[in-house]
Amino acid sequence: MAEVTEVDVVVVGMGPGGEDAAGRLAEAGLDVIGVEAGLVGGECPYYGCIPSKMMIRAGDALAEGRRVNGLAGKAEIRASWDPVAARLRKATADWDDKAAADRFTGKGGRLVRGFGRVSGPREVTVGERVLRARRGLVLNPGTEPVVPPIEGLEDTPFWTNREAVKTTRAPESLLVLGGGAIGVELAQAFARFGSRVTVLEGGERLVSREEPEAAELITKVFEQEGIAVRTGQKVERVRYADGRFTVEAGGNAFEAERFLVATGRKTDLARLGVGKAGLDESARAIPVDGRMRAADGVWAIGDVTGKGAFTHVSMYQAGIAVRDILGEDGPPADYRALPRVTFTDPEVGAVGLTEAQARDKGLDVRTGYTPLSSSSRGWIHEAEGFIKLVAAGDELVGATTAGPAGGEVMSALAVAVHGRVPVSSLTHMIYAYPTFHRAIETALADLGKG
C-alpha cells in the first residue's frame, strides 16, 4: 500500500523559484512539502549562474591585469585554474545541498527527495509515496541541457554546463557548440585561462536573442582575444579518440580536447506527468496566467513557463504564486521590462524589447544609438560598447547597454521602461559626468533625430 501524506501545498522542483516559494509558504504557516530529485536550489547555485559568474569574475581579473600593460606599467600574468576550482568547490559545498535543505526545513517545510510525478489534479507521487495537496501544486521543474541528435555525440564524454563548472583545469583547447548566453560566457572565461576556443554556432550570429549590434560586438572582441567564431555551422558528426574530439561540420573538421554543448534547454512534461493535471504533455512550456495559474490548483514557475530562463524570472514568479496561494492582492505578472545580462566582457545588459521584436509587434519604432567610445568615460577606458534605445511614441520599450558594467548601466533604463518614464522627461535629466551611463543622454539625442 502506498503511503499517503496530505499537506497544503506540494512544490515539485526546488530551483530558485521553487525553493523560495516553498520556504515562504512554510513561513506563512502552511504545511508544505518540497520535492527535489537533485539539489535543493536547482541549476543556478550549483551549475548555472553562480559558478559561471565565478569563472567569469576570475577571467575578468586576468583580463584587467593584462590591461596594466599600456595603461599603468608592466604586468606579467600567470593564470591558474586552481583557485577557481577551489572557490567553486567551496561555493557549492562540493555540490552538496545540505545548507539549502536545512534552510528550508528550518522554515517548517518538509523535504522529500526523489523524482515527483504528477499523479492527479492535486497529487504527486514520489516512488511509493503519494503526496496530496489541499491547496494545490507548484511546479518548478526547470530545464535540462538540450543534446542535439548529432551522429556519434552520445558516445563521447562531451560537456554540458554541468561538467564545465566542475572541471579542475582549463582545457588546452575547447570547442563550444552554441553561441547563446552559456556558450559565449563560458567560451570567454576559458579562453582567458589560456584555452584555445572555437565557438560553433548554427545560426547566423551569436546571442541571437539580443540586438544584432551585441552579436557584432562580442564577435569582434572574441576575435581580438583569439576566440574563433564560426556561424552557420551544421555539425554532422562527432568523434572522440585518444583524448581528442573531432567535430565535422560543412566539410571542415574541428579538433579540441573538450567539447561543450550549449544549445539551449528543454523540459520533459510527459515525464513530469502534467497530463494528470489536465495540461498538455507535448508542449515545450507550461502556459500560465498573470497569477502563475496553469490549471485549477496548479501553479507553474521558472524556466518551465517559457517567460525567460532567468533566476530573476523564477523568483519574481514565485512571489506572485505565493501571494495568489495565500490569497493576497498584488499586480499580475508583467514582463514588459524583463531585464537580462550576458556576462561577457564587454557585458551586455538589455531590457524589454529588441528593435526587431518591437517592429514585429507593429509598433511605430524609433531607435537611438551611440558607441561608448564617443563618451568621455568610454574614451578614458578605451572601452568597447554601445547604448541602443528602442522607443515607440514617447515611451522606451527596450534598451541595450553593452560595455564595462553594462548590466549595471542597464538598470537605469529598466526603471525607465518599467515606470514608463516619458522619453521627453529622460531627455531633460542630468547624467553625471563622466560616467558610462551618461552615454544614455547621447543615445537619447540620437533617438530625437529619428
Ligand SMILES: Cc1cc2nc3c(=O)[nH]c(=O)nc-3n(C[C@H](O)[C@H](O)[C@H](O)COP(=O)(O)OP(=O)(O)OC[C@H]3O[C@@H](n4cnc5c(N)ncnc54)[C@H](O)[C@@H]3O)c2cc1C
Ligand atoms: C550555465 C548557466 C548560467 C546561467 N546564468 C544565469 C545568470 O547569470 N542569470 C540568470 O538569471 N540565470 C542564469 N541561468 C539560468 C538559471 O539557472 C535558471 O533560469 C534558474 O535556475 C531558474 O530555473 P528554475 O527555477 O526554473 O529551476 P531549476 O534551477 O532548473 O531547478 C529545477 C529543479 O527541479 C528539480 N526537478 C525537476 N523535475 C523534478 C521532479 N519531477 N521532481 C523533483 N524534482 C525535480 C531539478 O532537479 C532542479 O533542482 C543560467 C543557467 C545556466 C545553465
Ligand SMILES: NC(=O)c1ccc[n+]([C@@H]2O[C@H](COP(=O)([O-])OP(=O)(O)OC[C@H]3O[C@@H](n4cnc5c(N)ncnc54)[C@H](O)[C@@H]3O)[C@@H](O)[C@H]2O)c1
Ligand atoms: N547571463 C545569463 O542570464 C544567462 C547565462 C547563461 C544561460 N542563461 C539562460 O539559460 C538559457 C540557455 O542557455 P543556452 O546558451 O544553452 O541557450 P540559448 O538558447 O540562449 O542559445 C543556444 C544557441 O545554440 C544554438 N544552437 C542550437 N542548436 C545548435 C546546433 N545543433 N548546432 C549549433 N548551434 C546550435 C542556437 O542557435 C543558439 O544560438 C538562456 O537562454 C538563458 O535564458 C542565462
